Amino acid sequence: xxxxxxxxxxxxxxxxxxxxxxxxxxxxxxxxxxxxxxxxxxxxxxxxxxxxxxxxxxxxxxxxxxxxxxxxxxxxxxxxxxxxxxxxxxxxxxxxxxxxxxxxxxxxxxxxxxxxxxxxxxxxxxxxxxxxxxxxxxxxxxxxxxxxxxxxxxxxxxxxxxxxxxxxxxxxxxxxxxxxxxxxxxxxxxxxxxxxxxxxxxxxxxxxxxxxxxxxxxxxxxxxxxxxxxxxxxxxxxxxxxxxxxxxxxxxxxxxxxxxxxxxxxxxxxxxxxxxxxxxxxxxxxxxxxxxxxxxxxxxxxxxxxxxxxxxxxxxxxxxxxxxxxxxxxxxxxxxxxxxxxxxxxxxxxxxxxxxxxxxxxxxxxxxxxxxxxxxxxxxxxxxxxxxxxxxxxxxxxxxxxxxxxxxxxxxxxxxxxxxxxxxxxxxxxxxxxxxxxxxxxxxxxxxxxxxxxxxxxxxxxxx
Amino acid sequence: xxxxxxxxxxxxxxxxxxxxxxxxxxxxxxxxxxxxxxxxxxxxxxxxxxxxxxxxxxxxxxxxxxxxxxxxxxxxxxxxxxxxxxxxxxxxxxxxxxxxxxxxxxxxxxxxxxxxxxxxxxxxxxxxxxxxxxxxxxxxxxxxxxxxxxxxxxxxxxxxxxxxxxxxxxxxxxxxxxxxxxxxxxxxxxxxxxxxxxxxxxxxxxxxxxxxxxxxxxxxxxxxxxxxxxxxxxxxxxxxxxxxxxxxxxxxxxxxxxxxxxxxxxxxxxxxxxxxxxxxxxxxxxxxxxxxxxxxxxxxxxxxxxxxxxxxxxxxxxxxxxxxxxxxxxxxxxxxxxxxxxxxxxxxxxxxx
Numbered sequence: 001x002x003x004x005x006x007x008x009x010x011x012x013x014x015x016x017x018x019x020x021x022x023x024x025x026x027x028x029x030x031x032x033x034x035x036x037x038x039x040x041x042x043x044x045x046x047x048x049x050x051x052x053x054x055x056x057x058x059x060x061x062x063x064x065x066x067x068x069x070x071x072x073x074x075x076x077x078x079x080x081x082x083x084x085x086x087x088x089x090x091x092x093x094x095x096x097x098x099x100x101x102x103x104x105x106x107x108x109x110x111x112x113x114x115x116x117x118x119x120x121x122x123x124x125x126x127x128x129x130x131x132x133x134x135x136x137x138x139x140x141x142x143x144x145x146x147x148x149x150x151x152x153x154x155x156x157x158x159x160x161x162x163x164x165x166x167x168x169x170x171x172x173x174x175x176x177x178x179x180x181x182x183x184x185x186x187x188x189x190x191x192x193x194x195x196x197x198x199x200x201x202x203x204x205x206x207x208x209x210x211x212x213x214x215x216x217x218x219x220x221x222x223x224x225x226x227x228x229x230x231x232x233x234x235x236x237x238x239x240x241x242x243x244x245x246x247x248x249x250x251x252x253x254x255x256x257x258x259x260x261x262x263x264x265x266x267x268x269x270x271x272x273x274x275x276x277x278x279x280x281x282x283x284x285x286x287x288x289x290x291x292x293x294x295x296x297x298x299x300x301x302x303x304x305x306x307x308x309x310x311x312x313x314x315x316x317x318x319x320x321x322x323x324x325x326x327x328x329x330x331x332x333x334x335x336x337x338x339x340x341x342x343x344x345x346x347x348x349x350x351x352x353x354x355x356x357x358x359x360x361x362x363x364x365x366x367x368x369x370x371x372x373x374x375x376x377x378x379x380x381x382x383x384x385x386x387x388x389x390x391x392x393x394x395x396x397x398x399x400x401x402x403x404x405x406x407x408x409x410x411x412x413x414x415x416x417x418x419x420x421x422x423x424x425x426x427x428x429x430x431x432x433x434x435x436x437x438x439x440x441x442x443x444x445x446x447x448x449x450x451x452x453x454x455x456x457x458x459x460x461x462x463x464x
Numbered sequence: 465x466x467x468x469x470x471x472x473x474x475x476x477x478x479x480x481x482x483x484x485x486x487x488x489x490x491x492x493x494x495x496x497x498x499x500x501x502x503x504x505x506x507x508x509x510x511x512x513x514x515x516x517x518x519x520x521x522x523x524x525x526x527x528x529x530x531x532x533x534x535x536x537x538x539x540x541x542x543x544x545x546x547x548x549x550x551x552x553x554x555x556x557x558x559x560x561x562x563x564x565x566x567x568x569x570x571x572x573x574x575x576x577x578x579x580x581x582x583x584x585x586x587x588x589x590x591x592x593x594x595x596x597x598x599x600x601x602x603x604x605x606x607x608x609x610x611x612x613x614x615x616x617x618x619x620x621x622x623x624x625x626x627x628x629x630x631x632x633x634x635x636x637x638x639x640x641x642x643x644x645x646x647x648x649x650x651x652x653x654x655x656x657x658x659x660x661x662x663x664x665x666x667x668x669x670x671x672x673x674x675x676x677x678x679x680x681x682x683x684x685x686x687x688x689x690x691x692x693x694x695x696x697x698x699x700x701x702x703x704x705x706x707x708x709x710x711x712x713x714x715x716x717x718x719x720x721x722x723x724x725x726x727x728x729x730x731x732x733x734x735x736x737x738x739x740x741x742x743x744x745x746x747x748x749x750x751x752x753x754x755x756x757x758x759x760x761x762x763x764x765x766x767x768x769x770x771x772x773x774x775x776x777x778x779x780x781x782x783x784x785x786x787x788x789x790x791x792x793x794x795x796x797x798x799x800x801x802x803x804x805x806x807x808x809x810x811x812x813x814x815x816x817x
Contacts, residue, residue, distance in 0.1 A: 012725065055745070059743070059744050065745065065784055068768070068769075203637070203660070220479040220480055224483050226695055227486035228486065231490055231493055235494065235733070238499050238500055239505065241716065241738070242500065244716060245717070246508075248714045252713070253760060255757060255801075256801055257800065266803070266817050268521070268815060269817050297671075299671040302671075334674075337648075338648055338652065339648060433557045434558075438562060439536065440597075440598035
């Protein structure tokens, strides 16, 4: 029997097994009963509702979640229904279930062997006197063709197993049949039923001997180098780092639509896209929350095209607009096409760094020296140092002045707070969602920067 | 000679044990500055109220398992890819399909929307990442303008445009990540260090840096410098494959989702794991994670068909969302945080708000 190591590939299997083992604990497990089935009595059965209750108690979860978890246990064949064994469903009532024998656990007997399946189908065929139907008939015929040279062995095994089964008590026979049937329902599901054992494309952690990732001396040397470097790294105390999350989350909570809602309404909930129209990248009057966010960090200001535009206006009043232009040009270089690198570096040099340049930027002499040297061999990161210098300058200097400026205070004062949308009382007055032009329809920006897509009917809709 | 082989084995074994002891030292160093746990710090924070999120849109149209999705910057369009090779662009607000293309391979495990909204990238078992410009010209077949950009030696598991349409970052089953120039297909930088398949990546929202994080089947999450190709930080606390990594909105931390049924939070400045999001009743792997806009909530899609919502600060589970009928394979919060979208092996995508 071929084995993978299903426990390692599918860690959820071992966890499910631990659950069903706990369920069978004589003291703490699910209540076991004897179940009468026609004239036989089957021991060690559990009721569906008891399974659900046990899961609720054990994991402190809701009934819905417990039913869902229990259903997964049944779908993976760890529990099977006694009465309707073809239907792997967990009913939260007195429907009797039994725990699958470990012999038939997926982790014991995986992948399912073709030979075993052939024997199983042959037994069924014999019992039904040749009247197999549907996908089982198809598989039977396929297997018969495929392993016809050993078919005698298959039939012999099948007959032997049937003979041995006849010698058992009726109750045992029934249980073994259910166990086997469940195993095959899980490993060979009927058409239309997705296989719970499907894992998607193979991953290398499961297969041995993938040549390119053999753990050779190179690998360990690299690992050790990495550890040595990491040992010298400067770390920050946990308390400081964690406090930062509290600050960030509380500062941003009012801006988080899922946490705090959004005004006038969340478009997904009311089908009204006014929220998007009011927050479009280039509205005339931004919302108050939006303008507030520009004050959270320099990064937030720059990320918003409207914020950036207002900051540029402010810089002009301070005669330092070339700093932002330089920074933008460097961004374009860093994220631009490889073929444009040389031309861009040249253009940036001419416009911002050359002596007497039109928009000369004031960088400290050390950085300037290093940058000019680097320009001998231009590459996309050659302006990183200069860009960082200018960025920090703007962040520490101009940005803090911007936030204190009359311009920013005016923006805050004039910003709108959208009124909350009135709740619709009559369901048939529900607005149909507006369609909007795809960004792919708009003319692309030449610089390759993200084109701010208008996401609502800004032009000529009359507004709301 | 026989003795050479023996010698090499001894060297390998001693290297391995040396690496192990260095790793141990690193753990000790990291522990020295760990003076408090996140949930302790978060005791002061108000608990979250009742949480109601529902499916607001269901996108039906894929004929097979949905494997990946990404939002457009316009906050309403999405691209999704599936096992049967179909890649679809939807206006998820109206649920209209706007574009569809069939890839010449199955299991398209990665897809991404370009920042301009004018193109998409995708790939999977073809070992490549291809870029398709989005066209509304009825006479043009989308597949005609396809550009083959990335070439790996195993499946493509994840891809993402950087700040522009002109560069793509990819992760692959061949154990590497790579940065490519879209126009020429030139390899700009490659990232070696994972010991097994790389399954996911996310770009840092950092203001100055060029870094990204990747997660793989070697149970490691690694942070890379895009410029040098070097791994600058690595974390190895998961017990199984890492399926998904996503930065916390401030960029100072990232979350991961793994087959070990846990999600974890790693702080980059403290250089350690600072939180584990797990529950005994959650047995199946987490396939996909993303933060709400403020970083207070972590949405995680699982292989048991559910989505769990975690309070990032307190470490507790806030809500469990049912609805999908097979495993949740992909999950992303929309760019303005008004909703999140989940894709599933049940062939559908759902938008929740």
